[in-house]
Amino acid sequence: MRFTNSPPGRDSYHHGNLREALIAAALVMIAERGPAGFSFAEVARAAGVSPAAPYRHFRDRNALIAEVARLGFERFAADLEAGWNDGRPDPVTAIENCGRAYLSFARREPASYAAMFEPGFPLEDDAALLRASEAAFGVIRRAADAACAVHPGPGRPPAMMVALHLWAMAHGIASLFIGRPSAGRRRLPMSPEDLLEAGLLVYMQSLGLNGTQR
Amino acid sequence: MRFTNSPPGRDSYHHGNLREALIAAALVMIAERGPAGFSFAEVARAAGVSPAAPYRHFRDRNALIAEVARLGFERFAADLEAGWNDGRPDPVTAIENCGRAYLSFARREPASYAAMFEPGFPLEDDAALLRASEAAFGVIRRAADAACAVHPGPGRPPAMMVALHLWAMAHGIASLFIGRPSAGRRRLPMSPEDLLEAGLLVYMQSLGLNGTQR
DNA sequence: TGTACATCAGTGAACGCGCGTTCACTGATGTAC
DNA sequence: TGTACATCAGTGAACGCGCGTTCACTGATGTAC
Numbered sequence: 001m002r003f004t005n006s007p008p009g010r011d012s013y014h015h016g017n018l019r020e021a022l023i024a025a026a027l028v029m030i031a032e033r034g035p036a037g038f039s040f041a042e043v044a045r046a047a048g049v050s051p052a053a054p055y056r057h058f059r060d061r062n063a064l065i066a067e068v069a070r071l072g073f074e075r076f077a078a079d080l081e082a083g084w085n086d087g088r089p090d091p092v093t094a095i096e097n098c099g100r101a102y103l104s105f106a107r108r109e110p111a112s113y114a115a116m117f118e119p120g121f122p123l124e125d126d127a128a129l130l131r132a133s134e135a136a137f138g139v140i141r142r143a144a145d146a147a148c149a150v151h152p153g154p155g156r157p158p159a160m161m162v163a164l165h166l167w168a169m170a171h172g173i174a175s176l177f178i179g180r181p182s183a184g185r186r187r188l189p190m191s192p193e194d195l196l197e198a199g200l201l202v203y204m205q206s207l208g209l210n211g212t213q214r
Numbered sequence: 215m216r217f218t219n220s221p222p223g224r225d226s227y228h229h230g231n232l233r234e235a236l237i238a239a240a241l242v243m244i245a246e247r248g249p250a251g252f253s254f255a256e257v258a259r260a261a262g263v264s265p266a267a268p269y270r271h272f273r274d275r276n277a278l279i280a281e282v283a284r285l286g287f288e289r290f291a292a293d294l295e296a297g298w299n300d301g302r303p304d305p306v307t308a309i310e311n312c313g314r315a316y317l318s319f320a321r322r323e324p325a326s327y328a329a330m331f332e333p334g335f336p337l338e339d340d341a342a343l344l345r346a347s348e349a350a351f352g353v354i355r356r357a358a359d360a361a362c363a364v365h366p367g368p369g370r371p372p373a374m375m376v377a378l379h380l381w382a383m384a385h386g387i388a389s390l391f392i393g394r395p396s397a398g399r400r401r402l403p404m405s406p407e408d409l410l411e412a413g414l415l416v417y418m419q420s421l422g423l424n425g426t427q428r
Numbered sequence: 429t430g431t432a433c434a435t436c437a438g439t440g441a442a443c444g445c446g447c448g449t450t451c452a453c454t455g456a457t458g459t460a461c
Numbered sequence: 462t463g464t465a466c467a468t469c470a471g472t473g474a475a476c477g478c479g480c481g482t483t484c485a486c487t488g489a490t491g492t493a494c
Contacts (some may be wrong), residue, residue: 013455014470036250036334041447053471055449069397116398117389118332120250123397133397157416160403165383165413171398172386173378175331183283183337183347184330184385189374199379199417202371206419227488228437255480267438269482 019057021047030111035120066126072112073132079105080139091147092209099196106174140167151208233271235261244325249334280340286326287346293319294353305361306423313410320388354381365422
């Protein structure tokens with residue numbers, strides 16, 4: 001598979017779109033074989049370009065994966081934001097929609113999701129990447145804030161903790177039941193989406209948010 | 215680092231313990247660099263043995279990782295079983311202990327946990343491995359059964375679903391907050407253990423299991 | 429207890445391969461005047 | 462509009478390296494008698 005600008009073959013000495021083509025090729029390979037499953041040279045070959053060309057755009061293979069992850073987090077945050085939809089029509093429904101958006105992203109973009117959460121090397125020191133991941137978590141955090149605000153209190157749980165619970169459950173389900181299988185995967189008696197929705201409802205019921213009242 | 219039988223150097227033509235030494239060396243390398251971060255040759259070198267020697271014990275590198283995962287699942291199941299402790303003193307406390315055992319395993323054996331859940335290649339067709347992973351899930355499943363049995367009903371939730379929720383939350387927290395960091399990791403305002411305990415309590419409260427009554 | 433022999437575990441040399449990285453280069457693009 | 466020049470993106474050849482895998486081998490162990 002080639003990822004050149006001008007179909008079918010490149011007509012110019014310059015590629016014109018190499019950076020994007022490399023990212024697209026990496027996504028395909030990560031989806032097929034995981035973040036560890038390709039080399040810098042292979043991705044160049046897939047883009048129809050010499051093995052030295054990618055160095056014009058990325059310091060090394062890891063930098064390419066980091067960029068895949070960063071772009072993934074950006075789309076991920078946008079998806080979660082759309083699902084949350086400012087808490088409409090009500091917090092419980094909006095959180096369910098947000099959860100659905102979460103799994104939908106993991107399903108549509110397994111390669112991005114893997115680069116984001118199992119890159120195979122530490123991704124901590126990339127400021128732009130951290131910012132993108134914080135934006136995504138920010139959506140969940142705001143959803144938890146809004147949900148907690150409904151709580152009658154006293155005994156209102158800390159919103160940060162609720163956000164982490166929501167995220168852990170969504171990530172747990174995505175990571176166990178969506179994407180390339182691991183040995184841990186079980187057969188599911190229901191879709192991951194239904195499993196997450198039920199889990200969120202059980203959880204939120206305890207918080208005084210009755211899922212049936214909407 | 216060498217993993218030979220007779221310290222400090224091997225005195226015999228035969229290693230005597232090579233299989234175990236290869237597994238031990240793989241565990242160290244996986245802990246440091248992830249399941250993708252070592253080669254078959256490197257693990258042989260670490261064991262102080264020629265690059266051809268590992269082939270006497272494992273078909274290839276993947277078979278070695280699969281064995282690491284299988285042994286990991288065995289110890290994992292035993293740990294969960296000990297935490298669950300047949301539901302004593304009561305199901306809620308026992309499930310909390312089981313959750314603590316879950317995270318404790320991920321903390322003590324990050325390399326095994328990674329091999330089990332992010333091997334980097336499909337591990338589906340290894341029957342012994344599948345059996346070991348089913349044994350581990352079986353503990354969670356039995357814990358969910360016992361917890362659901364306490365539910366006053368009607369509206370008692372399916373135990374299988376509850377088991378999957380418990381597992382997803384524990385795995386989500388382990389995978390996000392324990393082990394080698396990914397870009398997704400947030401700073402935690404509390405320990406993973408406390409986060410999981412709180413999450414389990416909130417969840418189980420909805421099931422009619424009051425965590426404060428024990 | 430001793431000996432012959434089969435089995436087994438590890439050797440070490442060899443191979444072809446693809447990778448990461450560098451380098452001086454070259455062709456295309458954009459811009460100043 | 463034309464020309465000169467700087468900048469930029471991709472070339473292709475080269476390198477050393479470690480890997481995976483094979484092979485005939487050898488030394489140690491265990492067992493039959």
